Amino acid sequence: MMRRRTFLASSLAATALPQIASAQTAVFDATPQEVGIKRQYQPGQLLILPRSHYLYYVTEPGKALRYGVGVGKAGLEFTGTATIDVKKEWPTWRPTDEMIEREPENYKRFIGNTEAQPGGPGNPLGARALYLFQNGKDTYFRIHGTTQPGSIGRSVSNGCIRMMNEHVIDLYARVPLGTVVTVL
Numbered sequence: 001m002m003r004r005r006t007f008l009a010s011s012l013a014a015t016a017l018p019q020i021a022s023a024q025t026a027v028f029d030a031t032p033q034e035v036g037i038k039r040q041y042q043p044g045q046l047l048i049l050p051r052s053h054y055l056y057y058v059t060e061p062g063k064a065l066r067y068g069v070g071v072g073k074a075g076l077e078f079t080g081t082a083t084i085d086v087k088k089e090w091p092t093w094r095p096t097d098e099m100i101e102r103e104p105e106n107y108k109r110f111i112g113n114t115e116a117q118p119g120g121p122g123n124p125l126g127a128r129a130l131y132l133f134q135n136g137k138d139t140y141f142r143i144h145g146t147t148q149p150g151s152i153g154r155s156v157s158n159g160c161i162r163m164m165n166e167h168v169i170d171l172y173a174r175v176p177l178g179t180v181v182t183v184l
Contacts, residue, residue, distance in 0.1 A: 028053060028153045030068025032167055037064040046181040048161055050077055053153045055143070055161060057174060067171065070151040070162035078132070078141040078159055084179045086131035087172060090119030096140055099158050122147060127165040128172040132181055143181070144168060
């Protein structure tokens with residue numbers, strides 16, 4: 001036999017269920033989309049928020065095009081302000097000395113030589129690369145495509161900002177040399 005207290009608790013739970021079911025947490029979406037942004041950022045500027053795995057290209061005051069990105073593992077991420085001083089289509093790639101030192105088993109073919117992997121579909125930098133500089137000096141951090149689309153939305157790289165190849169091709173066409181990039 002159902003008691004009044006059980007009936008009331010069940011009824012309250014049943015009426016609350018639609019609100020609970022409709023309450024959703026923000027789901028990561030790598031698809032480029034226009035979003036609002038604080039007006040303090042200038043059109044043409046790039047803003048990267050590694051914790052949320054998004055890159056914002058400011059299109060006009062208060063508006064930006066948002067792309068999903070993969071970012072550096074803890075301790076390897078870039079923060080600060082830089083400019084895009086070099087852009088390359090199908091760039092060559094070579095791991096940095098630090099990458100080779102951290103993971104010699106993964107990069108043994110590069111030990112003791114200056115070999116670089118040619119650009120192309122199998123290259124870890126993907127279809128395009130935007131090279132980040134500070135005060136005219138290469139930071140060795142890049143915004144680039146990837147051969148690992150499953151890494152988008154995660155903190156797994158050696159520090160670079162990864163994008164889906166089709167997204168980095170789009171961004172590459174939009175940003176000129178000298179574009180300011182801020183990574184928070």
